[in-house]
Amino acid sequence: MSDYNFAYLDEQTKRMIRRAILKGLAIPGYQVPFASREMPMPYGWGTGGVQVSAATLTPDDTMKVIDQGADDTTNAVSIRKFFEKTAGVATTEETAEASVIQTRHRIPEEPLREDQILVYQVPIPEPLRFLEPSEVETRKMHSLEEYGLMHVKLYEDISRHGAIATSYAYPVKVEGRYVMDPSPIPKFDNPKMEMAAIQLFGAGREQRIYAVPPYTQVVSLDFDDYPFEATKADAACDLCGAEDSYLDEVIMDDAGGRMFVCSDTDYCCSRRKAGFVGAKGTAFEEDAA
Amino acid sequence: MYVAVKGGERAIDNAHAWLAEERRGSLDVAELSIAQIREQLALAVNRVMAEGSLYDPDLAALAIKQARGDMIEAIFLIRAYRTTLPRFGYSNPIDTADMACDRRISATFKDAPGGQVLGPTFDYTHRLLDFALAAEGEVPEAPQGQARTEPTPHITGFLNREGLIQTEDENDDVPGDLTREPLELPADRALRLQSLTRGDEGFVLGMAYSTQRGYARNHAFVGELRIGKVEVEMDIPELGFAIDIGEIEVTECETVNQFAGSKTEPPQFTRGYGLVFGQSERKSISMALVDRALRWKELGEDNMGAPAQDEEFVLYHSDNIQATGFLEHIKLPHYVDFQSELELIRKLRREAMGEVQEAAE
Amino acid sequence: MNADVLKGGFANAPVDSAHAFRVLMNVMARPGTIEDLAGAVPPAPLSVAAGVLILTLCDPETPVALCGAVDCAAVRDWISFHVGAPVVAPERAMFAVGRWDDLGVLDRFAIGTPEYPDRSATLIVEMETLEAKGATLSGPGIKETATLSLPDVAVFQKNAMLFPLGLDFYFTEGSRVAALPRTTKVVA
Numbered sequence: 001m002s003d004y005n006f007a008y009l010d011e012q013t014k015r016m017i018r019r020a021i022l023k024g025l026a027i028p029g030y031q032v033p034f035a036s037r038e039m040p041m042p043y044g045w046g047t048g049g050v051q052v053s054a055a056t057l058t059p060d061d062t063m064k065v066i067d068q069g070a071d072d073t074t075n076a077v078s079i080r081k082f083f084e085k086t087a088g089v090a091t092t093e094e095t096a097e098a099s100v101i102q103t104r105h106r107i108p109e110e111p112l113r114e115d116q117i118l119v120y121q122v123p124i125p126e127p128l129r130f131l132e133p134s135e136v137e138t139r140k141m142h143s144l145e146e147y148g149l150m151h152v153k154l155y156e157d158i159s160r161h162g163a164i165a166t167s168y169a170y171p172v173k174v175e176g177r178y179v180m181d182p183s184p185i186p187k188f189d190n191p192k193m194e195m196a197a198i199q200l201f202g203a204g205r206e207q208r209i210y211a212v213p214p215y216t217q218v219v220s221l222d223f224d225d226y227p228f229e230a231t232k233a234d235a236a237c238d239l240c241g242a243e244d245s246y247l248d249e250v251i252m253d254d255a256g257g258r259m260f261v262c263s264d265t266d267y268c269c270s271r272r273k274a275g276f277v278g279a280k281g282t283a284f285e286e287d288a289a
Numbered sequence: 290m291y292v293a294v295k296g297g298e299r300a301i302d303n304a305h306a307w308l309a310e311e312r313r314g315s316l317d318v319a320e321l322s323i324a325q326i327r328e329q330l331a332l333a334v335n336r337v338m339a340e341g342s343l344y345d346p347d348l349a350a351l352a353i354k355q356a357r358g359d360m361i362e363a364i365f366l367i368r369a370y371r372t373t374l375p376r377f378g379y380s381n382p383i384d385t386a387d388m389a390c391d392r393r394i395s396a397t398f399k400d401a402p403g404g405q406v407l408g409p410t411f412d413y414t415h416r417l418l419d420f421a422l423a424a425e426g427e428v429p430e431a432p433q434g435q436a437r438t439e440p441t442p443h444i445t446g447f448l449n450r451e452g453l454i455q456t457e458d459e460n461d462d463v464p465g466d467l468t469r470e471p472l473e474l475p476a477d478r479a480l481r482l483q484s485l486t487r488g489d490e491g492f493v494l495g496m497a498y499s500t501q502r503g504y505a506r507n508h509a510f511v512g513e514l515r516i517g518k519v520e521v522e523m524d525i526p527e528l529g530f531a532i533d534i535g536e537i538e539v540t541e542c543e544t545v546n547q548f549a550g551s552k553t554e555p556p557q558f559t560r561g562y563g564l565v566f567g568q569s570e571r572k573s574i575s576m577a578l579v580d581r582a583l584r585w586k587e588l589g590e591d592n593m594g595a596p597a598q599d600e601e602f603v604l605y606h607s608d609n610i611q612a613t614g615f616l617e618h619i620k621l622p623h624y625v626d627f628q629s630e631l632e633l634i635r636k637l638r639r640e641a642m643g644e645v646q647e648a649a650e
Numbered sequence: 651m652n653a654d655v656l657k658g659g660f661a662n663a664p665v666d667s668a669h670a671f672r673v674l675m676n677v678m679a680r681p682g683t684i685e686d687l688a689g690a691v692p693p694a695p696l697s698v699a700a701g702v703l704i705l706t707l708c709d710p711e712t713p714v715a716l717c718g719a720v721d722c723a724a725v726r727d728w729i730s731f732h733v734g735a736p737v738v739a740p741e742r743a744m745f746a747v748g749r750w751d752d753l754g755v756l757d758r759f760a761i762g763t764p765e766y767p768d769r770s771a772t773l774i775v776e777m778e779t780l781e782a783k784g785a786t787l788s789g790p791g792i793k794e795t796a797t798l799s800l801p802d803v804a805v806f807q808k809n810a811m812l813f814p815l816g817l818d819f820y821f822t823e824g825s826r827v828a829a830l831p832r833t834t835k836v837v838a
Contacts (some may be wrong), residue, residue: 004373006664014664015709018671022707023768025679026818026831028790032768033471038368043614045621056675058668068625075621077297105625114680123618134601136474143764161637167629175790175833177814186629196793198679205611207471213679213791213833233632248624249631263625 024211029174048202049121064098069263112197326350335567341367403441488607497578505595682796699822715743718752
């Protein structure tokens with residue numbers, strides 16, 4: 001790929017993205033408009049995250065890419081290959097080894113450190129979008145800190161279902177000011193957003209970048225009598241036995257048989273390597289797969 | 290026994306290899322050349338150039354070949370390539386009054402200086418499949434005429450002379466560029482036009498059609514439609530003057546629309562404008578109608594609440610590369626979000642059924 | 651044009667600027683942290699850190715204000731050649747560089763608008779000394795508290811009151827850099 005610049009993007013584009021990232025860090029949770037470029041992968045497939053990663057990577061980085069918590073889902077493989085080719089960076093599947101992690105829909109189970117960066121792929125960055133389709137209106141609402149509409153929606157959920165009926169992309173308020181979309185992570189992951197690592201969010205098609213600096217207050221919206229709950233399937237991983245990780249449900253047969261497995265494949269694998277075995281698992285063997 | 294899915298990389302490589310084979314098709318059939326596509330599928334090439342925002346017939350032809358004829362995929366290839374190109378500078382505005390017209394028609398005047406020139410149009414072909422083409426029949430030679438050299442002034446210019454049509458403000462402001470700055474609303478007309486000329490032909494056509502059927506109707510006459518080549522000039526600071534850097538084919542449509550007037554201004558016709566790379570008639574007429582519908586505010590008209598009047602709706606949804614990417618992304622894995630929905634719905638049902646039971650007891 | 655103008659840029663722009671950005675991002679995300687910038691040698695009196703910062707973040711799309719001693723032919727020519735940023739008055743600047751006293755009344759810099767608080771200036775303050783002692787900082791990016799040798803306190807308190815509007819600051823001394831975004835609460 002010598003025809004392309006380091007990390008694919010030209011320098012002027014990277015500068016524009018870098019400036020947006022810095023303003024995003026200075027105004028946590030605020031969506032900074034940026035002139036998203038057309039990438040050689042479709043909009044909606046991580047172009048925002050890819051642009052943010054491309055502007056962030058140095059040749060010394062070790063990169064990890066996950067989709068749904070897994071390193072080997074096809075889109076994660078495709079994005080990882082893109083950076084191997086265009087930035088020549090080392091890649092890894094181990095969370096602890098990575099300096100930059102690009103993710104779609106999950107936060108790794110293992111707590112992230114100060115020397116790590118988490119880049120989220122974001123489809124719809126505007127938390128108010130499904131309540132108010134107009135960008136002109138939602139921008140006004142953010143400027144006036146007018147979030148009544150969101151509370152009304154959550155309250156209507158409660159009166160109708162007896163609970164807040166949002167299970168992923170659960171809105172948060174950052175540092176007491178901006179209501180922010182955490183990207184479509186399960187609400188199980190929301191409490192992890194107060195972390196030591198820098199979190200960057202890229203929405204390519206919608207041309208927005210936003211950020212959460214380390215140790216920033218991130219509060220999931222709720223009501224005193226209906227407090228936020230980070231939920232997961234009430235089960236343990238059938239492969240590694242973990243009870244504290246977010247689980248995927250896998251259908252085993254046509255008779256209702258199913259098993260639960262960690263969505264974070266690296267977490268599951270390292271537990272199995274350490275000798276943990278779940279109810280339906282077998283002892284870990286190298287190259288078992 | 291379930292094992293975490295491995296081998297995503299091999300699956301991708303194999304899929305690509307299969308795709309390449311499918312693209313080529315049967316080896317018993319000769320491979321298409323870029324020149325064949327460029328010369329014989331020129332309207333497809335034009336569409337890819339217009340919506341790809343890159344005037345390069347050979348690259349557009351290559352993109353069509355690589356995309357197996359999927360136009361949006363071909364446009365995507367061009368867009369992704371275009372964005373990596375360095376910008377050496379900006380050309381001067383093209384002068385469509387100076388166009389060497391292959392086609393020039395007006396629906397508003399029977400004749401005008403420059404004449405009505407039908408040009409190479411499908412308009413009056415009877416849409417009967419020509420089986421001679423299937424048999425690779427030779428094309429009969431078209432009759433030759435003298436090249437037209439007469440000036441072909443814009444039709445709206447004639448109306449302008451009488452003050453019958455609203456004049457556009459001339460200014461030297463540098464127009465915005467959607468590809469370099471994020472779209473901000475309200476958008477000025479230059480940005481709207483840029484968005485429309487890159488917009489999906491089907492979307493712009495549908496929007497234009499809706500105005501004809503009464504959703505913000507602004508009864509349009511095609512004042513003029515012209516297709517032909519124009520020169521592209523660029524100022525070279527080192528030389529101190531502009532030089533020709535090439536020529537491009539464009540289609541321009543100016544509509545003459547229902548007049549507006551007020552207490553201070555007598556009634557005047559208004560305009561819609563379309564300009565598209567290549568011979569792209571349907572697109573340029575559609576563009577002019579939607580442009581006109583979007584101008585309601587500056588022309589002091591009522592907002593009828595019609596989709597074609599809603600700038601945010603039109604501009605945010607006209608780009609087929611954005612639309613197709615986001616639409617198709619829903620086939621990517623969503624196990625995690627779906628799992629969280631599963632848990633929630635099970636919980637809500639459990640609670641609801643518990644309540645029903647309690648009530649029964 | 652002086653031949654020195656051509657010198658002092660990045661030797662390998664894509665890689666040098668990537669490293670520099672990571673430093674600039676890290677210090678902005680962790681107010682009070684001091685790190686080193688390298689890769690460029692700007693003309694005096696511009697510090698290495700300020701020069702690297704300008705090379706990394708500025709281009710023809712970012713008007714820059716030069717305040718005080720840095721507003722000299724050598725710096726102007728260097729910025730013009732390596733960066734292409736227009737040099738403008740403080741009111742129009744996206745970036746401004748100078749010593750604290752030379753930056754003057756901060757009211758004249760853009761603080762953003764309620765709908766676009768990001769349209770605010772970033773100020774690069776050239777310091778005599780930069781050390782992790784002095785005013786106490788807290789807020790996003792800081793686990794508990796941090797300390798930094800700020801040139802003032804009241805000004806930064808006033809700036810934080812403007813949140814979400816406001817200015818963001820880099821402090822430079824030699825090759826070292828630290829940052830203070832508008833979110834940081836400052837106590838003397």
